[in-house]
Amino acid sequence: KYYVDNLSQNIKxxxxxxxxxxxxxxxxxxxxxxxxxxxxxxxxSEKSKIIKxxxxxxxxxxxxxxxxxxxxxxxxxxxxxxxxxxxxxLKSVILTNPFYIGTMKYGGEIVAGKHKTFxxxxxxxxxxxVVKRIERPRYEGHHFTFSGLARCGECKAAITAETxxxxxxxxxxxxxxxxxxCTKKLVPCTQKYIEEQELESQLRKEVLNLSLPEKWRxxxxxxxxxxxxxEETRSEENIKRLxxxxxxxxxxxxxxxxxxxxxxxxxxxxxxxxxxxxxQKQTLINKILMIKEKGSSWLEPFENFMLSAFQxxxxxxxxxxxxxxxxxxxxxGSNFNLTNRQIFFTPNLGWDTVFLFARRLRSTSPSAxxxxxxxGTGFEPM
Numbered sequence: 501k502y503y504v505d506n507l508s509q510n511i512k513x514x515x516x517x518x519x520x521x522x523x524x525x526x527x528x529x530x531x532x533x534x535x536x537x538x539x540x541x542x543x544x545s546e547k548s549k550i551i552k553x554x555x556x557x558x559x560x561x562x563x564x565x566x567x568x569x570x571x572x573x574x575x576x577x578x579x580x581x582x583x584x585x586x587x588x589x590l591k592s593v594i595l596t597n598p599f600y601i602g603t604m605k606y607g608g609e610i611v612a613g614k615h616k617t618f619x620x621x622x623x624x625x626x627x628x629x630v631v632k633r634i635e636r637p638r639y640e641g642h643h644f645t646f647s648g649l650a651r652c653g654e655c656k657a658a659i660t661a662e663t664x665x666x667x668x669x670x671x672x673x674x675x676x677x678x679x680x681x682c683t684k685k686l687v688p689c690t691q692k693y694i695e696e697q698e699l700e701s702q703l704r705k706e707v708l709n710l711s712l713p714e715k716w717r718x719x720x721x722x723x724x725x726x727x728x729x730x731e732e733t734r735s736e737e738n739i740k741r742l743x744x745x746x747x748x749x750x751x752x753x754x755x756x757x758x759x760x761x762x763x764x765x766x767x768x769x770x771x772x773x774x775x776x777x778x779x780q781k782q783t784l785i786n787k788i789l790m791i792k793e794k795g796s797s798w799l800e801p802f803e804n805f806m807l808s809a810f811q812x813x814x815x816x817x818x819x820x821x822x823x824x825x826x827x828x829x830x831x832x833g834s835n836f837n838l839t840n841r842q843i844f845f846t847p848n849l850g851w852d853t854v855f856l857f858a859r860r861l862r863s864t865s866p867s868a869x870x871x872x873x874x875x876g877t878g879f880e881p882m
Contacts (some may be wrong), residue, residue, distance in 0.1 A: 508861075519606055522614035526606075529599050530577050532615065541615040550575045551594060555619055559626045560593065560804070562827040565590055565634070595627055611719045635822035643821040644678060646699055649829070652682035653839030655689040662698075680838065694841045702843045704816045704828055709858050710832050710851055720806055728799055735791050745783045753777045808832070809854050 518525040520722045528534050531551035533544045554572055557563040564569070565587045573584035585593075598604070600619040612870045644661035651658060660683045665676050681693035712720075753774065760770040808831060815824050827838075833845035847855045 519604065519611055520622075521851075522604075522612060524599065524604055524606075524613060526613065529593055529597055530572075531600070541613075543616055543618055547577060549573075550577060552601075552618055552623075554594065555600075555623050555627050556804070556824055558630050559623060561808070561832060562630075562830045564827075566825055567635075567823075567866065575878065591631060597623075600624060602746070618765065645679075645826055646680060649826060650836035650838050650843060652689060652691055653688050653837035654691050655682065656837075657683045658687045659683070659691065659838055670695075682838070692837065692841060694838060698841070699838075699843060700822065700825070703825060706843065706845070707812050707825060707828055708816035708834070710809065710828075710847065711816065712806075712809040712852050712854060714810060714813065717810050724803055724806065731799060739788055739791055742784050742788050746781055746788075748760070749777050749781045751780075751783070763842065805850050809851075825859075 518539075520831075523539070524532075528541045531544055531548040532541050535542045550572065554568050557568055569587060569590050571582040572578065572590075577585070579589070580586045594600075599613065599615075601621050601624045602613050602615070602617050604613045612872050642763060647659075647661050659680050661678060661680050663678050665674050678696035678812055679693040680696065680699060682689050682691045711739060755775050756765075756770060756777065759765050760767070765773075808828060812828060812832075815821060815828050818824070829845070831848075832851040833847050836843065836845040840842075846852075
């Protein structure tokens with residue numbers, strides 16, 4: 501027993517020693533791998549992109565926990581049984597795990613980690629806010645899909661949902677109906693209720709108006725890949741140019757040191773010039789790091805936007821997918837309001853251009869679609 505207890509203590513001591521060194525002592529979270537050679541934690545180049553996308557789906561696309569587990573499962577991030585990971589595991593191991601922003605929690609200890617991160621603190625914080633909002637307790641166990649989507653267009657009060665059950669004597673059955681109405685808590689308001697099916701029908705029509713023709717998908721993906729390669733080439737060229745400038749400054753700094761050591765310049769001039777060169781070098785290094793980190797940063801959000809616009813038609817036409825419908829609507833628009841039993845909203849940047857083109861395309865012959873696929877202003881990166 502003494503040997504077993506001693507062994508247990510030594511293992512714990514070893515784990516806490518690694519923790520104090522800023523190294524995660526057990527199996528790395530999804531998106532990272534345990535490096536057997538260095539015994540440290542490295543970023544998994546493939547799965548890190550999937551984990552980052554999961555955070556983005558939660559924050560930007562309003563995906564449900566269930567949909568995110570299915571997305572992860574599709575790309576091989578799953579539970580021990582090969583099935584999608586459980587929602588509680590998704591929240592604790594991934595979505596709320598501070599490891600992804602460089603902080604390690606283990607056995608009551610909180611330590612800054614040495615590992616590199618691929619989730620920004622801003623994205624992580626937004627994810628925490630979404631998780632808290634989703635987990636907010638719902639009264640009476642009801643879940644109304646369109647709750648929180650819109651406000652009253654007349655008085656700006658919140659829209660509430662309620663259920664009513666109607667009995668049909670002829671068929672001896674009860675049918676439950678869901679209605680949305682203004683809470684009328686701010687000022688007197690004349691707005692009336694709207695039935696959920698009618699609200700759903702209107703929202704589907706609006707989302708359909710935000711879709712791009714499926715015939716364009718192939719061309720757009722081709723152009724996107726072309727732009728990606730051009731951006732990569734441009735980034736590489738800029739990095740090489742900046743690295744040459746940094747090398748030139750380093751040589752200049754070495755020559756300055758030689759002149760100082762040989763007594764050609766005095767100490768005051770040397771320090772002043774050295775500081776000037778160091779600041780120039782640091783500026784160049786910062787530019788290199790920015791290009792490596794962000795580079796073609798507009799491509800990924802544009803690709804997400806583009807794919808969503810192509811998917812909009814499918815979502816608008818499908819059945820039993822209310823959550824997907826709401827998620828896309830939230831992503832594409834803002835300032836939703838209900839006025840006279842009609843849903844209105846403002847398309848977000850980019851989506852407003854799609855909306856205008858969709859209106860034009862509805863009156864366009866199919867043969868003219870391809871010429872419209874090459875769009876003018878409105879879609880170029882900001």
